Amino acid sequence: MNRKNLFKRLVLSVFIIGASANGLSAQDITALRESDYTIPSWVSLKAAYNKLQSARQPYSINMVYNGDPATRMGFSWFTNLTDVRGEVRIVEKADAAAEDFSNAGTMVFKADVTDARLNYYSKKNGEEIGKTGIQIGDKKDYTAHKAVATGLKPATTYSFRVGSDGGWSEIGTFTTAKEGKNDFSFVYITDTQANTAEMFDISQKTVHRALNTVPGASFLLCNGDFVESSGKENSEWEWEQWFSTMQDCWLTMPIVPVQGNHDTSPNNNFSLHFNTDTTYNDMPGVVPTAMDGTVYSFVYGDALFLVVNYEDWKKEGYFSSLAEWMRKEVEKHPGTRWRIATYHKCMFTGSRSHQSDKDQVALREAMLPVFDELKIDLALQGHDHVYEVIGPVVNTSKTLVGDAIEEQIDMTGGVRENMTGKQGGVYNVANGTLYFLNNSAGRKKYEPRDEEEMKAEEPVHLVQDYWGLFSGKFGQTGEPTFSSVAVTNDAIDIVTYTVDGNGKESVFDSFKVVKKTNTGISGLAAGKVQIGVDDNKNIVVSGLSPDNVEIYDVAGVLCKKTGGVSLLDASSLPSGTYLVRVMAGGHTYTQKIIL
Secondary structure (H helix, E strand, C coil): CCHHHHHHHHHHHHHHHHHHHCCCCHHHHHHCCHHHCCHHHHHHHHHHHHCCCCCCCCEEEEEECCCCCCCCEEEEEEEECCCCCCEEEEECCCCCCHHHHHCCCCEEEECEEEEEEEECCCHHHHHHHHHHCCCCCCEEEEEEEEEEECCCCCCCEEEEEEEECCEECCCEEEECCCCCCCCEEEEEECCCCECCHHHHHHHHHHHHHHHHHCCCCCCEEECCCCECCCHHHCCHHHHHHHHHCCHHHHCCCCEEECCCHHHCCCCCHHHHHCCCCCHHHHCCCCCCCCCCCCCEEEEECCEEEEECCCCCCCCCCHHHHHHHHHHHHHHHCCCCCEEEEECCCCCCCCECCCCCCHHHHHHHHHHHHHHHHHCCCEEECCCCCCEEEEEEEECCCCEECCCCEEEEEECCCCECCECCCEEEEEEECCCCEEEEEECCCCCCCCCECCHHHHHHCHHHHCCCCHHHHCCCCEECCCCCEEEEEEECCCEEEEEEEEECCCCCEEEEEEEEEECCCCCCCCCCCCCCEEEEECCCCEEEEECCCCCEEEEEECCCCEEEEEECCCEEECCCCCCCEEEEEEEECCEEEEEEEEC
8 A cells, every 4th residue: 555545544544533533423434535546435434433333332233141031131232442331221112213212111121331442453354454553452342231131021022222321232032941841942053164255145145035034043153163253362352353254143042152163262251241151160169261251051941051161171170070060950840851961162073174183082981971961962063164973972972872763864975065975864862862953054065074984083082983973964064054954853954054155045954852761762774774866867766655746946935745655756946955845654854855
């Protein structure tokens, strides 16, 4: 940049900052002469100026569960450095307006505040740094506000806003959980992990599509690595982007945040941003986590969620401390049907990047006996950026539970998208734990290992027949993903979608988790059903006699349907990707096919 252009840029920056500080309106931009600048740069200046907000305005606003989801909700947000304690105002109304928050029935909860001086950029934000002139190492001052709303009514919709006089957020809404063991659904994502505007655009498309696809979701669970820059090289700009590009989502959807290794920093950005329960670190004799609020639990419907932080695994006694906490949480809720553990670093994985990591060996040695003791049904993982369905695993022997899978489709294996050639399935977790990772919600991806590679690494990862644990689909889509998780007393149904560059979703895999205490799963034998396409563009079903066969396009529109035949002519359909559904004997089999 030459000196003349640099000078102009500095003049514009000083004008904007000065105007904002003095409370001038956007019309005061006429203090500069439009004729001195190109039309596109002048229009960009006016657009940027109109986005300026008061220093009192809240940002990075979110809701989390802090205790009972039926009666409590945790809120947190940032402002510029201030000595004014913000507050949450809540009214029992679904479509509140600003004037409703001054009524007599308004609930007011004052925030606790923490001042923080945080790195703004890291070296990984190089492209963005060039746009602003802010240097690596420059810090910004913030005040983190946290408040917990208590005494809420179950199954009730509320409106809220956060802030203080002179700076209120937009109005958000939330609905508290129902009392009792009711059905519910949630969205599961992991590893949004971005460090550029382009990468954050991918993540926000994934999240927006997820919430549109699962409109009844009670919450969104993010299994760690919200951002990329970590440690001393952390970047608050990345956290700003994570919240701002999806702020409309977080005004209506609670987040269940899980700490990832890229969320770890001495500045505690993760802990400052989320108002989760912090009582784990207050337990007598506990080996504490580095950041408060990274180990917590809650019950929703008929499921106990155990949010576990493995990032402090090197601390002496940490695993024992964590195990004791898990035991106490299970003892508090003995009647819940499902026990779901969610954490970042994988217990089992097939990625080339992390399968042989020392921390995963340590995790298995310490925590598999605990998972067995506490009868954990489902483990939701992150970190490894591949898609994998593993188990159910006998945790004490690291082997596959026998006779625990049915309704599975056999496909061509050995390809990047599906290394095992398995699709779908019903998994009985009565005698083991199902380990699941749904790839990543961002751009960053890892590659799956094949059986030979896993065998060669056995002296390092210490799992005999690791390949044999991959009982479901295992591979790399190359696209960001999200999962819909529907929980009932009878089953947990999981459907995973990929999202293309235009923000369009497509079903990648679906499976069901059940818990039947009888031996195995009665019904059709595993691995016998096949759905494919022949050279004449016929859909071919083998391994059963179908009651109905349906073909849907990627938009979910039914294209063709037939009953009682194993051959369906699809030659009239345009080339593209379709979803085939086969119904037989009360069971449903799904398969993505390409014509």
